[in-house]
Amino acid sequence: MPGLKLQLMCPKEYRTFWEDSWILDKPLMILFPMLYNLCEDQAVTVASCYVRHWQLNFRRWLHGSLLTQWNEIPSLIQSVHVNSQRGSPI
Numbered sequence: 001m002p003g004l005k006l007q008l009m010c011p012k013e014y015r016t017f018w019e020d021s022w023i024l025d026k027p028l029m030i031l032f033p034m035l036y037n038l039c040e041d042q043a044v045t046v047a048s049c050y051v052r053h054w055q056l057n058f059r060r061w062l063h064g065s066l067l068t069q070w071n072e073i074p075s076l077i078q079s080v081h082v083n084s085q086r087g088s089p090i
Contacts, residue, residue, distance in 0.1 A: 017049045017056075018042055023076055032069050038062075 015022045018029040018036050029036035036042060040057040049056065054074065062070050 015046045016042075017044050017046050020046075022046055028073070032073070034066060035062075035069055038066070 018039065019027050019042070021027050024031065029042070035058070038058045038060060040059060044056065054077065
């Protein structure tokens with residue numbers, strides 16, 4: 001990704017996309033609870049999302065305010081560089 005790349009130290013082997021505070025001071029599940037509830041894989045890891053170019057599956061199509069919320073997330077994560085090797089920064 002172009003621009004600033006931020007590496008986050010991961011204290012756990014696998015940090016979850018929704019449930020861990022990996023990008024902000026609160027988990028994304030708290031900031032976007034409706035998206036979290038609709039996500040098919042709520043325990044998906046950050047590394048897995050990165051490999052899939054941040055594409056997640058939801059139980060239904062996102063439209064209106066849900067789509068607006070989902071479109072906010074790429075701006076939050078655009079500067080994140082994920083290293084999926086065990087015990088290394090993500």
